[in-house]
Amino acid sequence: MPFDHNDHYHRLLLRHLPKEGREESREVGRRALDIGCGTGRFARRLAARGYEVDALDPSAEVIAEAKAIAEAEAIGKSEPIGGGPRYRRADVTATDLPEGHYDVITCLASLHHMPFATVTRLRAALAPGGALLVLGCYAGRTRRDLVAVPANAAARAVVHVSDRLRGAARPPLQPPVRRPDMSLTDIRTEAARLLPGSEVRQLLFWRYLLTYDNSA
Template sequence: MPFDHNDHYHRLLLRQLPKEGRKEGRRALDIGCGTGRFARRLAGRGYQVDALDTSAEVIAEAQAMGGGPRYRRADVTATDLPEGHYDVITCLASLHHMPFATVTRLRAALAPGGALLVLGCYAGRTPRDLVAVPANAAARAAVHVADRLRGAPRPLLRAPVRRPDMTLTDIRTEATRLLPGSRVRQLLLWRYLLTHNA
């Protein structure tokens, strides 16, 4: 069914964007952009967006959809990032595809006052995840019925998926070590939000 756990949190992520700083020429980097849904939302907020993904197929689909971001097939772990350049760096359900220590490279690419926003996936189950099961089923059913009623087209191409191998405890420990002052908040639907401000 077409319910997307990551899209569900777009509004939460948009509320985390820096409130101060430049109004013109704000720059964003969206890592693991997939077909570009969140990158387009950032562009709609006035950001100049660099959107990276390792999948040629999803980059091709994102480029076909346009919407403002500059899409590029690239692996952020092997790409030179300009130091102190981005006002916001986002990483939606993609950090678990790379070494967690990549966050230090991302931190270095943040401009003063910039924000790193990671909507991540974690391994294992917590008591809170028990609540997610019926909530997930209800959300999937509601989206499926709504799409059928309005005759929605087939779902977009999906990016490759990999299971996370770090638990929420591991993530909190590493975030504290690598990004002092960062915050990790558990969300429903097997996700967490990591925020770090430069």
């Protein structure tokens, strides 16, 4: 049943984007980096907001599908909205990132595939006033997760029935999945140490939202 926990929080992430007023005086457009972009759904939403998006993923297969989806969506348009993301196969832990370059860096359900300390490299790549937004996964169970079990089942059922009624095509290719190994407590401890001033908020569906504002 194709209910996607990460897609469910796209609107929440978009509400945490830096205010456009900070960038109005720039000669170039606002820049975004989407890490672990998968087939590019959130990267395309950033592009639709006017960002110049670099979308990275270590899987050649999912990058190929992201490009194919973008090409299919661009048919009939004079040009992709916002210029379209620039998809590239890359491992962010082994890739040089331009310092102080990005107005927003997003990381959806991919940080647990790499050392948590990678957030310090991402912080260095943020422009002044930029934001780091991590929709992450944590290990273990909390009391709040008990609520997520029936909510998850209900959401999956609704999506499944809706797709059957619409005759929806197959869901897009999914990137490799890895179980997280850090608890929510560990994540909060490390975030406070590595990203002073950051906030970690627990969400439903075994997710958390880490926000960091590079206003210093």
